[in-house]
Amino acid sequence: MRIALDAMGGDYAPATTVEGAVEALIEHKELSVILVGDESEISSELQKKSCKGLKISVRHASQKVEMDEAPLAALRRKKDSSLRVAIDLVKSGDADAMVSAGNSGVVMATALHVLGKIQGIERPAIAAVMPTLRDRFVLIDAGANVDCKPLHLYQFAIMGEAYARYIFNIDNPKIGLLGIGEEDAKGNELTKETFKLLRSSHINFIGNVEGKDIFAGEADVVVCDGFVGNIALKISEGLAETITKMLKREISEKAGGRIGYLFFKSALKNFKKKTDYSEYGGAPLLGLSKPCIISHGRSTSKAIKNAIKLAANFHSKGVLDVISKEFSEGMSRREEVAVKE
Amino acid sequence: MRIALDAMGGDYAPATTVEGAVEALIEHKELSVILVGDESEISSELQKKSCKGLKISVRHASQKVEMDEAPLAALRRKKDSSLRVAIDLVKSGDADAMVSAGNSGVVMATALHVLGKIQGIERPAIAAVMPTLRDRFVLIDAGANVDCKPLHLYQFAIMGEAYARYIFNIDNPKIGLLGIGEEDAKGNELTKETFKLLRSSHINFIGNVEGKDIFAGEADVVVCDGFVGNIALKISEGLAETITKMLKREISEKAGGRIGYLFFKSALKNFKKKTDYSEYGGAPLLGLSKPCIISHGRSTSKAIKNAIKLAANFHSKGVLDVISKEFSEGMSRREEVAVKE
Numbered sequence: 263m264r265i266a267l268d269a270m271g272g273d274y275a276p277a278t279t280v281e282g283a284v285e286a287l288i289e290h291k292e293l294s295v296i297l298v299g300d301e302s303e304i305s306s307e308l309q310k311k312s313c314k315g316l317k318i319s320v321r322h323a324s325q326k327v328e329m330d331e332a333p334l335a336a337l338r339r340k341k342d343s344s345l346r347v348a349i350d351l352v353k354s355g356d357a358d359a360m361v362s363a364g365n366s367g368v369v370m371a372t373a374l375h376v377l378g379k380i381q382g383i384e385r386p387a388i389a390a391v392m393p394t395l396r397d398r399f400v401l402i403d404a405g406a407n408v409d410c411k412p413l414h415l416y417q418f419a420i421m422g423e424a425y426a427r428y429i430f431n432i433d434n435p436k437i438g439l440l441g442i443g444e445e446d447a448k449g450n451e452l453t454k455e456t457f458k459l460l461r462s463s464h465i466n467f468i469g470n471v472e473g474k475d476i477f478a479g480e481a482d483v484v485v486c487d488g489f490v491g492n493i494a495l496k497i498s499e500g501l502a503e504t505i506t507k508m509l510k511r512e513i514s515e516k517a518g519g520r521i522g523y524l525f526f527k528s529a530l531k532n533f534k535k536k537t538d539y540s541e542y543g544g545a546p547l548l549g550l551s552k553p554c555i556i557s558h559g560r561s562t563s564k565a566i567k568n569a570i571k572l573a574a575n576f577h578s579k580g581v582l583d584v585i586s587k588e589f590s591e592g593m594s595r596r597e598e599v600a601v602k603e
Numbered sequence: 604m605r606i607a608l609d610a611m612g613g614d615y616a617p618a619t620t621v622e623g624a625v626e627a628l629i630e631h632k633e634l635s636v637i638l639v640g641d642e643s644e645i646s647s648e649l650q651k652k653s654c655k656g657l658k659i660s661v662r663h664a665s666q667k668v669e670m671d672e673a674p675l676a677a678l679r680r681k682k683d684s685s686l687r688v689a690i691d692l693v694k695s696g697d698a699d700a701m702v703s704a705g706n707s708g709v710v711m712a713t714a715l716h717v718l719g720k721i722q723g724i725e726r727p728a729i730a731a732v733m734p735t736l737r738d739r740f741v742l743i744d745a746g747a748n749v750d751c752k753p754l755h756l757y758q759f760a761i762m763g764e765a766y767a768r769y770i771f772n773i774d775n776p777k778i779g780l781l782g783i784g785e786e787d788a789k790g791n792e793l794t795k796e797t798f799k800l801l802r803s804s805h806i807n808f809i810g811n812v813e814g815k816d817i818f819a820g821e822a823d824v825v826v827c828d829g830f831v832g833n834i835a836l837k838i839s840e841g842l843a844e845t846i847t848k849m850l851k852r853e854i855s856e857k858a859g860g861r862i863g864y865l866f867f868k869s870a871l872k873n874f875k876k877k878t879d880y881s882e883y884g885g886a887p888l889l890g891l892s893k894p895c896i897i898s899h900g901r902s903t904s905k906a907i908k909n910a911i912k913l914a915a916n917f918h919s920k921g922v923l924d925v926i927s928k929e930f931s932e933g934m935s936r937r938e939e940v941a942v943k944e
Contacts, residue, residue: 395848395849405783408790408791408792409791409792440834441834442746442749442829442830442833442837449749450749450828450830451749472834472837473833473834473835473836473837474838475841476838476841477838477842478845488783489783489790489791489831490831492814493781493813493814493831493835494814494835494838496813497814497817497818497835498814498838498842499815500815500816500817500819501818501838501842502842502846504735504736504818504819505842505843505847506846507736508874508878509850509870509871509874512870512871513866513867525866525867526866526867526870529850529853529854529867530853532853533846533853537849
């Protein structure tokens with residue numbers, strides 16, 4: 263299985279991308295990774311590593327997408343960017359999946375433009391993974407689509423279900439709709455209509471789930487539009503950081519002094535490990551014809567390694583084929599839904 | 604100043620409501636509180652307290668709104684509920700402000716029906732207070748309006764500004780629009796249009812603020828629609844609870860054992876005190892003609908005490924008069940905005 267990696271994407275690239283690729287290949291000798299980007303920069307990083315026996319290759323690309331670049335401008339002007347070339351490799355069949363920690367807006371626009379969608383899917387969506395008290399859940403859409411219709415959310419639910427079922431091996435994943443009350447009738451126009459569609463679907467829809475319950479692990483998949491999802495994701499990141507900072511201050515300044523702080527630091531380390539985004543590696547852009555994983559701009563080598571493993575998993579388990587089959591079989595259902603709108 | 608308190612509203616009423624009223628009056632001898640609800644139940648609670656010299660009175664009401672009652676049904680059938688009678692007292696001028704920890708949907712519907720809105724306000728909104736690393740911010744709308752137009756959000760910003768200025772004594776409050784990116788052009792249709800309105804207004808609009816930044820205290824007022832606001836509020840509650848649970852487990856099971864846990868417990872206590880919702884007492888429903896404070900269903904006597912103080916503050920500082928003036932003066936502006944929609 264061949265993964266194309268945008269070696270220039272991310273705040274610490276190419277050092278972390280090259281390192282992550284090597285780490286992934288050491289753990290999974292059967293994989294092969296194509297590092298796409300500036301050949302000399304990548305080679306100089308590779309020279310620091312021992313790559314003997316690893317299926318690693320370099321594909322030169324002369325351009326690089328900047329973190330603040332506008333998607334359409336990048337799409338038009340950067341036809342030889344590391345990102346674009348990595349996606350082109352998937353398109354041509356020279357790679358099976360793609361990973362990038364670069365500008366996520368540009369990744370989305372380029373992947374959509376080059377690879378296209380699974381037939382029947384209206385809008386690809388970002389499926390992020392978030393930790394809970396017990397385990398974790400899939401949040402879909404985490405930011406690809408800011409204005410959605412009920413049909414879009416319905417499709418996000420189907421795609422998120424396939425993610426939870428095949429990647430996390432959950433038998434009959436519980437799907438919740440992110441809302442403001444458990445009653446059926448609570449929500450905004452979008453979620454009230456979506457609720458009806460999900461209730462009459464074949465998936466295990468458990469109804470509305472509230473923000474206060476998602477971290478208790480009530481649902482395996484939490485469905486929302488990309489505006490709400492992105493806010494939910496970023497509030498969680500910001501709050502987790504703030505709470506640990508406040509507790510750290512409390513414990514070192516007052517409650518426990520130096521000793522208390524040492525205890526706390528050790529607990530915090532375990533906690534951070536459990537809730538570390540880099541464990542999940544990245545978020546697939548679901549609904550595209552091929553697996554594309556978007557990683558955090560601040561990705562460490564560990565995050566890149568896990569993103570490569572996730573991309574490989576998506577390909578080997580045929581998650582996209584499952585989604586594709588779902589949508590071709592469910593076409594009449596989908597059309598019925600579309601007519602209602 | 605006379606505050607009408609829905610003595611039967613809240614999970615632990617009337618014990619906590621009576622206690623909270625007495626505590627408020629001990630601290631503020633100039634206030635008077637009218638306890639509205641079942642006379643015998645309230646009297647039996649009052650007998651446990653020493654109320655000498657306190658301006659406290661009881662107004663009987665024969666009905667009580669249940670926590671799961673539908674707003675319109677309650678409005679129609681419970682004309683002698685403790686909530687309705689408390690609001691009627693404000694309407695008739697026998698009280699200056701109202702506090703309830705009862706069913707918030709019914710509080711909103713009843714207050715809107717009986718008291719009406721400030722002229723020029725399209726939709727009243729809930730202004731909740733949330734803690735930050737430095738201090739706190741006002742989140743408006745925290746759940747009153749699930750589907751909003753740009754004009755509504757614009758008005759929420761004006762009302763939130765008055766709250767921060769007059770209740771928290773902030774000179775020139777920074778107003779942020781909750782969004783998914785700092786750039787002007789980022790957001791959904793609603794926030795992009797709202798952005799333009801706020802940019803051309805007289806308030807200190809600092810642009811879009813992201814979920815990851817609000818807890819760092821970037822803005823004094825964070826504006827969003829009630830669906831997003833309610834999700835933001837509940838995710839914060841749920842996540843704070845989950846994180847402290849996870850850390851508690853980590854520290855007691857592994858990192859520090861019994862001693863580490865004692866240190867942590869003490870830090871957690873300080874942390875909880877700082878982030879305790881009951882410090883703020885409740886959230887005003889801004890845009891009504893009179894001050895109405897909605898408190899958490901789980902309100903303790905301390906939360907009730909602080910809600911009474913907040914209601915008194917709103918009245919004495921004339922916050923609603925300021926908002927009213929703003930809207931009569933800004934009428935041409937408002938109409939200009941309305942025409943655009």
